[in-house]
Amino acid sequence: METAEQTQTYSAEEAYERSLAYFNGDELAARVWVSKYALKDSFGNLFESSPDDMHRRIAGEIARIEQNYPAPLTAGEIYELIRDFRYLIPQGSPMTGIGNPYQIASLSNCFVIGHSGDADSYGGIMKTDQEQVQLMKRRGGVGHDLSNIRPKGSPVKNSALTSTGIVPFMERFSNSTREVAQDGRRGALMLSIAIRHPDAGDFIDAKLDQGKVTGANISVRIDNDFMQAIKVGLPYRQQYPVDSGQPLYQQAIDPVQLWEKIIHNAWQSAEPGVLFWDTIIRESVPDCYADLGFGTVSTNPCGEIPLCPYDSCRLLAINLFSYVDRPFTPVARFDWELFRKHIQAAQRLMDDIIDLELEKVDAILQKIAHDPEDAELKRTEKNLWLNIRKKATEGRRTGIGITAEGDMLAALGLRYGSEEGTAFAVEVHRTVALEAYRASVVMAKCRGAFPIFDSGREKENPFILRLKDADPELYFEMLEHGRRNIALLTIAPTGTTSLMSQTSSGIEPVFMAVYKRRRKVNPGDLDARVDFVDAIGDSWEEYVVFHHRFRQWMTVNGYDTDKHYSQQELDSLVALSPYYKATANDVDYLKKVEMQGAIQQWVDHSISVTINMPADVSEELVGQLYMAAWEAGCKGVTVYRDGCRSGVLVSNSPTATNGESASFPTTRPALLEAEIVRFQNSKDKWIAFIGLIEGKPYEIFTGLADDEDGLLIPKWVNEGIIVKSRDAEGLSRYDFQYKNRHGHKTTIEGLSYKFNPEYWNYAKLISSTLRHGMPIEKIVDLINSLQLDEAINTWKNGVARALKKYIPNGTQARKQQCGTCQSTNLHYQEGCLTCKDCGSSKCG
Template identity: 65%
Template sequence: MKTEVVADVTDRLSYTYEEALEAASKYFDGDELAAGVWLNKYALKDSYGNIYERTPEDMHHRMAAEIARVEKKYPNPMSEAEVFEVLNRFKYIVPQGGPMTGIGNEFQVASLSNCFVIGNDGTSDSYGGVMKIDEEQVQLMKRRGGVGHDLSHIRPKGSPVKNSALTATGVVPFMERYSNSTREVAQDGRRGALMLSISIDHPDSEAFIDAKLDGTKVTGANVSVRITDAFMKAAVSGEKYTQAFPIGSKDPLITKEVDARSIWNKIIHNAWASAEPGILFWDTIIRESVPDSYKDLGFETVSTNPCGEIPLCPYDSCRLLAINLLSYVENPFSEGASFNFEKFKEHAKIAQRIADDIIDLELEKIDAIMAKIKADPESEDVKRTEFSLWEKIKEKCIQGRRTGIGITAEGDMLAALGLRYGSEESLDFTEEVHKTLAVEVYRGSMELAKDRGAFGIFDWELEKENPFLARLGETDPELLQNISKHGRRNIALLTIAPTGTTSLMTQTTSGIEPVFMVSYKRRKKINPNDKNTRTDFVDDLGDHWQEFFVFHHQFANWLKLNGYDLAEVEQMEEDALNEIIAKSPYAGSTARDVDWVNKVHLQGRVQKWVDHSISVTVNVPEDTTEEKVNEIYRTGWESGCKGITIYRDGSRSGVLVENKKKEEKEEGAYISEQKAPARPQILEADVVRFNNNEERWLAVIGLLNDRPYEIFTGRAEDSFHLPYWCKTGYVMKSKDADDNTRYDFQYKDKDDFRITIEGLSRSFNPEFWNYAKLISGVLRHGMPLLDVVHMVENLHLSDESLNTWKNGVVRALKKYIPNGTKAVESTCGECGEDAVIYQEGCLICKSCGNSKCG
């Protein structure tokens, strides 16, 4: 799905990709990964790929000019130079994602918001309501927004309904619907992001919890369960628990008594096995939520954004902005290191001011989106849902003016101060930093209210009993008095997001997380006859490679400040390097080293000073038991966390896969047979078109549970003809007159008539058929797609036409390999790093960006 071109600025200076990449690499001191991420995701470009910014400095000037324009609307405006100073080089204040891409961007009609939540009125689960949410979700994703919505209003499976179905199907089919819609939406190579949640009180919550366990369903969504305090107490004590529908009704239509501990153990097992579902401690979220003081005015929280850090009411949105904590450490990595709280306080208020300016810029973007919808040639019936959606979002934006001020570089800040992440001293200091941030951001919002007015529905009487505000008042009583008198500019203000690509550009640790790894190995191709080279690895082609260490940016700075020669350390043996790491402030502070108990306690202590929530993952080793996961989750609840997610090494394919020595089986050992799932009479199918050399080819991929189950492919000029617009259909298994199995293909034409092509299996060149049956057989028996592709690639076929056909099969199947899966031959031929992954069916190096499709 392409973005609309809304400007044709032909007189602007543009740059080639190579020119911009070279300039950006210099800006990032040779860090090509950071340069590539910035250039591909955030540099100003039009829909034709023309690039109009060479470095992030150009981007920061673009953003500063727009923010300063808004500032001029209000008293005591900041100048463009003042705004640029705090944005420049990602040093202090970093607007994240949508704001970086969209502010001052005249080429796109896109929102600046990172996060949205949508929903019905809480009672409607009609098909009309379901389809409305589906459309709203897609419309927001095409504008670059991540979306969350809750399924607790959908009737449980088996409930009576007044239509021809007679009974409801329950939540799981709708999870699939929303997930599939997410996977269909792509924006500049960026897939949609979705959070689905459900209350533990819902009678279908157990089916929801199991929906993603086999890894083949609901692959386009994160899922989280809203857990109540009452359920947690029942799970701990082993008592029964009553689920009811409608949720929260005093007179429910359906009740169901369940074993709370059994369901809790299922959540634990699934999280241990597959890293999902996540948990939202819902009573804590609602109890602490300032916006829920205004629930009778439409601000009742119902779900969260895809990463869980922003709980929202329906049709509210948020824009994220991070403060780089490392930049406030003076004399870092020395005995004289200290944190500049005065500058931090000043910048916290500036960050809030800029975040409020971005709301005004977002309102301008929403007006542009609505004008675009009005001008579109579709009928009013077609446009009605989308236009109404943005009307609701605009109203919530005006009423609440919600912001999302967060941080990044927590791990590096602690290391620069000589504090070990997770130690008691680090917990105390971290809490002090976040308490200071909360107080000063709320002070900044109060001061803005004096000059610009409070958010639209501010009412001190409604929110004065909120426990979060009470903690602020205990810390600074005068601040709370001023808020009661003058109001605030914003209904809620704070969060901690993952800051993934943001941390690549700040060259720091991400969000509240510790450093993931201090060092990792890379390879570079060498001539073995050159002097001062060492061959550490010879590949299958006979090329020689030398291994060297690459360091986390701030660890490299620590090495330099402590007199180490970086080039020498890069070439050290691993044992010698580990001795140096043990002397550094990063010792015992990586994601795998940090004690999970202290990490959860740190999250709980920071959460007291964050009015939204925190995105954080507890990383645990592969041998972690389910009992330990249970303890992590319980500790999170007891520590006041609003949500928690764990990732056990190896529990999810395609994510940070490690090479491990496989266990050798005894000679003659029999591997248990995996029975293929039975083939339904009718399979949904995708049609994939591609060029094979100079020929036009197509493939029909029969799908079972969204996974390739069988494949038919060949030249499009053969007897199998399809109109160019046909992308999907059905493969039907039947018998011919002689009782032989036959596969037919059926699709709908533009008038919704069904067209059947008989004998699909014989429509292509018959010599391909035996190989097609072989490949379909291994697909049906569940061989991982990466292994199937590797197997087909290595078929030795003498006939040229068979090899062409083989290449067609490979190209078709690669499109179904999950994004992020590590390639079999994962060493990049350009940069030598072990970083080649699949992305949209192509092989891409995460390090240098080298790409190959085929």
């Protein structure tokens, strides 16, 4: 059941202005909310004008579910818990989907799909691919494991004779992800493999070939035998099948070489992440029910939810900062009583959201039943959602997490990463675990336990035993009454959530307390301040941005937040604050890993966290960090060395930071993301299709946008895919594909045939310089210097303008750009590259 369809609509401008007022002038938060979370239909009509409308919608729907149970919470009570992003924050899919009558989509943030006995067959692999796409179109992130695919060179009974191995299927699943988008939101995918698999080395190297596997995060499932073999210098056996007592194939390898490959690639490109698989399985409460279908096989895209096949999870974050009374003062204190009360309420709301999700799944199944396709075509999709419904019903899994850990500690005067700070953080997460499990037991008394609950299965689980030691009364109540939910806790990324709560993200420290942005100005305007003039003559004003809670610290302590500070003054301010030596690049790496391991003891799922490191850190230190994470009891770890993503940061010279030229693929990939740039010179209307790799221009097609050239496409289409193929005569052909309003694919065939041949020849020349890494500003200079006749000067000027869009603001340095707003103000956090200017994030 959904709320009645809304009748009052708002323009984007109205919603933005009202949201801007709601967020007290925070333009970034207002833009993120309007673009990602405001209730809208498929035609772009907005039915909510500020987050307050959204919170009332969510509260009303959860209250409807509450009526099914004893002592129901009212809509008003729920609204007070979630209003203003102050205490409890449903994340992502629940925020968008609850009470939304305009889309048939899941409320789950993430799924894992699994393997049947035929998972190694082409039919099984294609089934996995289809299931992945079906989930992504319903807004879910997906993870699956590739360890069941036979290794390269294995005999097969088809015309190929031997298997191609893992990597081609990584590319297939990656490409499928990139083809699926919902309301500007790209699909998210995690691919994993067991280190025991003979193709693990190829898997680890796959993402180093730029242009391939760009639509997935990758992680390696590392077992304790492998880690012990590294420590003592013994050989390690790889085999296929990886879990078989009688493998078809096995080989002894030097584990150190494979370990060094993992470390080198993580140092160079931030991937692969590592999953300490034996720790995950040993600690997992759902794995006590593995024989009933709850055996963990992979994780969601950011690694914080290990899942069994066809299970899913919904996420909700508790804003820790809001439980600090009188923050940033000498008498600041944490309100433990209110915190415990709200944890229990959060678990109750999460259980209600499972009921709402089951309604959504039923709606999806009903839509599938009424779709006009043949029943055979719909069989995989139907069975997928039936399996998901079964798992959600049997396990009722939840994902209670937190945000604002860094701000909470600072508000209490505790430094992130210090012994005192870590001890306090651990006590917070211990409290979350005990009170969430207490709430689940209380709900089991009046709502019933999850259907397959069996206390005998869980009695030796380390996490359950930790709860028993901490609170014996809770444990014995759980033995008597059961528990409502099979697993409860996580620490997920909270990128846009933290933007709207105006706090630090998740478990992470504050990224920066103070940073600078630039805005373009007209130097001729009255009162214009020009702080920087770039290489192409544009003028820029620099302005300081304070992290919201650092600004609050300034206000509390009497500092002027409107003053134009010098850099030296800013540095002095930060040094006086509780954020000093406590930001992402300041925190001691090993201390952060130790903190993660200690907190992990009280989180039954896992933790999404990134260890940020400077560009000059050694590979050896990355290896030490990974080993320390395993020894500390972490379930996984990801490192990000500043600038390590190939092409993310390149020095002011045309050479990269490692001294090598920035490179693109030597062979043009079959599919390229593309953006459309429209421009007008005099009376001529032009259009440019710009193929991108890692957000950087790789090729360009331009022509007149009129009926004669056949390039009239809807004005709302701004992105798509350029597909390279061969025509009947074997010549290269480039098609442009985009999604229409109904989500169906529309193709413009043969871009190269639709342009004036002279434009086409110059476009090939320009594309060649792009592909060989020539800085864009130099290419613009080259184009402007071309001596062309007057007839195509408008074309020349338009191409230069189109490419100038990709020159980073106010600098010659070539940096990766945000795919939403083209900003280069990006940082890597919680497994995703996140834009500080618009809040958009990209995983993979």
